[in-house]
Amino acid sequence: MKHYEVEILDAKIREKLCFLDKVEPHATIAEIKNLFTKTHPQWYPARQSLRLDPKGKSLKDEDVLQKLPVGTTATLYFRDLGAQISWVTVFLTEYAGPLFIYLLFYFRVPFIYGHKYDFTSSRHTVVHLACICHSFHYVKRLLETLFVHRFSHGTMPLRNIFKNCTYYWGFAAWMAYYINHPLYTPPTYGAQQVKLALAIFVICQLGNFSIHMALRDLRPAGSKTRKIPYPTKNPFTWLFLLVSCPNYTYEVGSWIGFAIMTQCLPVALFSLVGFTQMTIWAKGKHRSYLKEFRDYPPLRMPIIPFLL
Amino acid sequence: MGIVPSSVVLTSFQVMSRVFLIWAVTHSVKEVQSEDSVLLFVIAWTITEIIRYSFYTFSLLNHLPYLIKWARYTLFIVLYPMGVSGELLTIYAALPFVRQAGLYSISLPNKYNFSFDYHAFLILIMISYIPIFPQLYFHMIHQRRKILSHTEEHKKFE
Numbered sequence: 001m002k003h004y005e006v007e008i009l010d011a012k013i014r015e016k017l018c019f020l021d022k023v024e025p026h027a028t029i030a031e032i033k034n035l036f037t038k039t040h041p042q043w044y045p046a047r048q049s050l051r052l053d054p055k056g057k058s059l060k061d062e063d064v065l066q067k068l069p070v071g072t073t074a075t076l077y078f079r080d081l082g083a084q085i086s087w088v089t090v091f092l093t094e095y096a097g098p099l100f101i102y103l104l105f106y107f108r109v110p111f112i113y114g115h116k117y118d119f120t121s122s123r124h125t126v127v128h129l130a131c132i133c134h135s136f137h138y139v140k141r142l143l144e145t146l147f148v149h150r151f152s153h154g155t156m157p158l159r160n161i162f163k164n165c166t167y168y169w170g171f172a173a174w175m176a177y178y179i180n181h182p183l184y185t186p187p188t189y190g191a192q193q194v195k196l197a198l199a200i201f202v203i204c205q206l207g208n209f210s211i212h213m214a215l216r217d218l219r220p221a222g223s224k225t226r227k228i229p230y231p232t233k234n235p236f237t238w239l240f241l242l243v244s245c246p247n248y249t250y251e252v253g254s255w256i257g258f259a260i261m262t263q264c265l266p267v268a269l270f271s272l273v274g275f276t277q278m279t280i281w282a283k284g285k286h287r288s289y290l291k292e293f294r295d296y297p298p299l300r301m302p303i304i305p306f307l308l
Numbered sequence: 309m310g311i312v313p314s315s316v317v318l319t320s321f322q323v324m325s326r327v328f329l330i331w332a333v334t335h336s337v338k339e340v341q342s343e344d345s346v347l348l349f350v351i352a353w354t355i356t357e358i359i360r361y362s363f364y365t366f367s368l369l370n371h372l373p374y375l376i377k378w379a380r381y382t383l384f385i386v387l388y389p390m391g392v393s394g395e396l397l398t399i400y401a402a403l404p405f406v407r408q409a410g411l412y413s414i415s416l417p418n419k420y421n422f423s424f425d426y427h428a429f430l431i432l433i434m435i436s437y438i439p440i441f442p443q444l445y446f447h448m449i450h451q452r453r454k455i456l457s458h459t460e461e462h463k464k465f466e
Contacts, residue, residue, distance in 0.1 A: 183417040265422035 200257030349394025
């Protein structure tokens with residue numbers, strides 16, 4: 001069996017960083033990354049980007065050395081992706097914040113509202129309902145992060161956790177402040193409005209969860225396979241007939257429901273910002289699907305049936 | 309759009325802050341329109357823009373007189389602080405009138421369950437000058453060093 005030699009150069013300054021000899025032909029990029037870490041321990045595998053061309057795309061961890069277009073002496077270029085943090089850690093942190101922060105406002109913890117309101121309770125039913133819905137939403141997200149989602153990537157850049165937490169925690173505090181305020185005004189159309197909005201919220205939460213489960217079932221544990229998602233027996237998944245990312249569709253729907261229920265402008269703004277971001281993600285995902293699969297269903301739109 | 313090499317983000321930011329000063333402060337609060345600070349920033353902006361656009365025009369025509377390049381990367385040393393002072397003084401002058409009239413502000417309770425205090429917002433804007441202004445100013449100083457010394461070297465080799 002012929003062994004390979006692998007040299008790793010810095011992609012920017014072309015300096016030789018590492019030379020590996022006697023590398024097995026069926027070694028994967030992941031294994032090469034591990035070998036590289038031995039000589040440069042500060043660059044753990046998650047922050048390594050190895051590529052065949054200094055300006056090219058990163059090679060995947062699963063790529064096998066002998067299947068790459070290289071001679072028996074392979075030259076790989078290295079780029080430092082910066083400090084990394086696991087997706088799971090980021091998700092748990094960014095979702096635990098809103099759960100906790102909202103409750104601080106709900107229980108009217110001191111120094112938020114005037115002292116005469118400390119630890120008092122709202123007399124509006126909708127305020128209690130909103131707390132249940134908001135808390136349920138984030139508990140659901142935390143549980144899904146722990147038990148449902150199968151992430152394609154292990155890590156993301158460290159700075160994302162600050163960005164993401166500012167967004168989630170900031171908006172949670174902002175909307176919680178108004179909903180739980182002693183001067184909160186309940187919805188104009190009263191119980192009818194609340195009931196309708198609650199129905200929308202619940203349906204969309206169930207829908208969102210159904211999609212997460214369907215996506216999970218597409219991918220065996222520990223793998224990174226990608227397949228076209230299709231409707232299942234669960235009626236909530238039938239939205240796949242019309243959109244590529246019904247999980248985002250349902251998520252927007254949930255927040256619109258919550259906005260109508262609370263009749264609170266900051267909630268509407270949060271829904272709008274979230275919708276904008278999810279549309280960008282949905283369009284990206286839709287484009288990837290189209291590129292990867294020739295037979296991708298043509299009727300589907302990224303996030304809103306027929307429209308967007 | 310690629311016609312000049314400036315960053316879209318930085319330029320949009322500057323345009324937005326200018327529009328804000330004009331519409332949301334000077335136009336909205338009539339009482340500050342006779343302040344000297346308004347004259348200060350209008351003069352600073354006017355001179356800056358005349359030089360900046362001459363710079364872009366000549367650059368595109370591939371005939372940039374050194375004087376224009378020098379002016380663009382030197383006069384800002386005085387014009388920038390001048391403009392910022394004018395802006396801050398104008399916002400500061402507007403504060404009591406904003407507070408009195410409750411301008412652009414909404415308080416609880418209301419059916420949108422939302423509140424906004426324009427007075428507090430203006431104070432936050434003023435505070436934001438503290439981190440933002442030095443960054444922009446030293447970026448220009450850095451650019452100056454890079455671009456003006458580059459020209460000197462070119463001249464040496466002629």
